[in-house]
Amino acid sequence: MQRPTLAMRSVALSALLLLAGCGFHLKGYQQAGSPDLDGLYIEQQEDQGGLAEQVRQQLLISDVNLAASAAQAKNILRILQERFGQRVISVDANGKVLEYELQLQASFSVSKAGQQETPQPQQLELTRQLTFSGSDELSRRSEAQLIRGDMLADMAAQIIRQLQARLK
Numbered sequence: 001m002q003r004p005t006l007a008m009r010s011v012a013l014s015a016l017l018l019l020a021g022c023g024f025h026l027k028g029y030q031q032a033g034s035p036d037l038d039g040l041y042i043e044q045q046e047d048q049g050g051l052a053e054q055v056r057q058q059l060l061i062s063d064v065n066l067a068a069s070a071a072q073a074k075n076i077l078r079i080l081q082e083r084f085g086q087r088v089i090s091v092d093a094n095g096k097v098l099e100y101e102l103q104l105q106a107s108f109s110v111s112k113a114g115q116q117e118t119p120q121p122q123q124l125e126l127t128r129q130l131t132f133s134g135s136d137e138l139s140r141r142s143e144a145q146l147i148r149g150d151m152l153a154d155m156a157a158q159i160i161r162q163l164q165a166r167l168k
Contacts, residue, residue: 128151
């Protein structure tokens with residue numbers, strides 16, 4: 001078995017340093033929360049909860065100190081709407097659906113605590129395509145649920161990035 005040469009070691013070390021220095025991180029890497037987000041309170045409508053809970057979880061993982069109530073908050077994030085939809089993109093000769101487009105639309109607003117005027121809501125939309133090759137209905141539903149969960153996580157990450165930019 002050959003031992004790596006000094007040149008090979010230095011090339012490998014250089015590659016590692018370049019990757020670390022360019023900001024590359026594996027998927028799932030959680031960036032440290034901004035101190036500007038401390039004291040945020042997340043308010044949601046009664047019939048919703050998936051998106052607000054996903055934002056809450058991602059902020060807690062990032063060590064953001066959330067306010068327990070609106071009275072204690074510095075800023076209030078209101079999840080105004082969260083709506084999933086789907087539409088058929090293609091069908092086979094027998095009329096079976098082969099491809100769906102899944103959509104997630106959300107609107108939210110953020111305001112300083114005690115602010116009387118209502119800020120303009122922000123709108124976000126995500127779409128994903130879901131293609132089927134078999135006839136197993138259970139696997140179709142399971143895959144659609146997994147994609148919806150990923151869409152909620154992606155939407156929550158987008159909301160957090162917008163909050164970080166707005167509250168600086």
